[in-house]
Amino acid sequence: MAAMPNSHAPDGVPDVSTVWLRVFLEVARHGSFTLAARTLGWTQSAVSRQISSLEAALGGGPLFDRLPRGVRPTEAGRILVPHAEAVTEALHGAGRELAALREAADGRLRFGAFATADAALVPHALAAFRARHPRVRVSREEGLTPALLGLLDAGRLDLAVVSTTGRAPLEAYELHHLLDESLYVAVAAGHPLAGRDGPVRLGELADADWISGSARPGGTLLDTASRQGFRPRVAHVVAEWTAKQGYVAAGLGVALVPALAAASVRPDVALLRVLDEDAPARAVYAATVRGRAPSPAALAFLAALREAAARVPGR
Structure with missing residues (x-):
């Protein structure tokens, strides 16, 4: 419903129709009521009524100077242009996002x-x-x-x-x-470091047997060891994480655990946070x-x- 002239919301913000703003922008762009009406598919008198309603809602001052040929925004009109553009672009953006939401709802x-x-x-x-x-x-x-x-x-x-x-x-x-993911070392519950409160350096486990998904540390999480000055000795190559935990729990070695897997560690395995001073693992x-x-x-x-x-x- 169009607002009545000089109507305002309770907080003092003018109650302005977005249709008025659209018509206002078309007139400002074309510098003509006639050309704006042609673009919108309206009559010139309909465009004129919309502009009059907008002027009344904003306080009654003119938004356009009527010239012998066409119109030109007044100072008030020039001030309104960027605000009207921002409102209409925000509404277009909302429409695009809602359309995308509808498409996502039935997509693949x-x-x-x-x-x-x-x-x-x-x-x-x-x-x-x-x-x-x-x-x-x-x-x-x-x-x-x-x-x-x-x-x-x-x-x-x-x-x-x-x-x-x-x-x-x-x-x-x-x-x-x-x-960015931090690393933990998984050790058996009875391991000497299992009760450590603070983080450990991987160098403290340089002599340990390691359990890894690959016999070669390069290109795996064990690359972190090279940054701390040693090459880990891979004693057991175990691909599945659940199997790695079994080997660790049995005391057959230690293994690196990324933060994403930390929540799934079994209770007979202890996790020690790795101190990595260079960068996240x-x-x-x-x-x-x-x-x-x-x-x-x-x-x-x-x-x-x-x-x-x-x-x-x-x-």
């Missing part, structure tokens, strides 16, 4: 993640996403970062949760930072293909990932 999401992200970060994000967008068709892949990037390049994923572990070439992708990103606009569903899932990442302990 294909994403991938590395294993420890699947332990805590992804489930929380996915639960929140499904609650907001229950009709989206979701498919998921799990794998190492290089394999996930390959699926992303091939167009088989919309988004991949990846990490800097493994030295994968991330520069070619659009990276959305989620968190690794960064975790949501990657998309550079130059390819993410789908509305992917953008909505990215927002859920960021919310979940903010709640990860040890980030």
